[in-house]
Amino acid sequence: MSKILRQQIEKITPLSDNEFEYILSHFTERKLRKHQFAVQCGQAVKFDYFILSGCLKSYHTDNDGKIHIIQFGMQDWWITDYQAYYNQTAATIDIDCIEDTEMLCLSYENREKLCAELHKMEHFFRKKTNIRNVALQQRILSLMSNNAKERYDSLLEQYPQLFQKVPKHLLASYLGVTRETLSRFNSTSK
Template sequence: MTIEPLLKYMSDYISLTDEEIAYLESKISVRSYLKGQYIVQQGDVCKYSCFVLSGCTKTFYVDNDGQEHILMFSIEDWWTSDMGSFVTQTPADFNVQCIENTELVMFSYDTIEDLYREIPKLERFFRQIIEKGFAASQKRIVRNFSLSAKEQYLHFREQYPKIEQRIPQYMVASYLGITKEFLSKIKSQLIFEQ
């Protein structure tokens, strides 16, 4: 698989010369994971920040009762990792697991540091995508406090139309912080309202 989708994504933020692209390609790796495989597990140090070429992942944590809480999904042209663990190189709070067979462009911690030195504009690129991710997570916190479960589900459907068809409903419910039974009730209510 080519890293063309990554280069296209980057071109929305920065332009790279052919030499810079060649250097970038020499430093990163592309890896395939099978459905169910973990990219990082709670307690391990997250070694990679990953760009999704194909497939779907979920980022989640498991509480002391063994309950899974999904924070986010990542599909094509999205990023996935435990960013806190990756940036600080300390044990991960989250798991990142493949929901489908997934192909990733993988940036190791050392690679990113090398890229910052050799291609300074990549530091600006990564800062911008991290800022966007941070802003999105803050907005999600506000929505969790201010919207009803039904409103959160409608927002999820509107914001992530390509994801819902690809993941089991119990995962959507976990992401929304509700039971799958309550999600079924919301969906029935929405059908009735149409």
């Protein structure tokens, strides 16, 4: 399974077998069952998670108990509370499993160690963070200026596989619409 990680890194920078073995030795494997938490609001965030299989969601619960979904995570994606992970502070969001999930976990110390030791890993993580930045900028633009139907169409275009994996009420929460509205979109989209 770890070859998924190698493939991702090698899209950005080539690795020898020895280098990949060394990098992989800084990760730990973890299996979580559906509904288990990877990150819990108020607790320390030890790891950034590279998803080998399964599906997760990260979300914030507001004062009225309403859930706001920040992102989903699937195979080949990274997920954590980056604010808490980078600043080594307590989590302000929750991340839990939508289905049974296998992940490779990278502690903050090991990430910094790999980046200091291997310029190519610093390069890899800079590039990945750039990509994440673009996705976040798109999400902000979408939240500010698109209507719900535009957000739906754009999500469907970018991540069609989410529509197979993620229950409808969670997609509705991500889009900020009711389930009824989402069903209407489902029936009118190409």
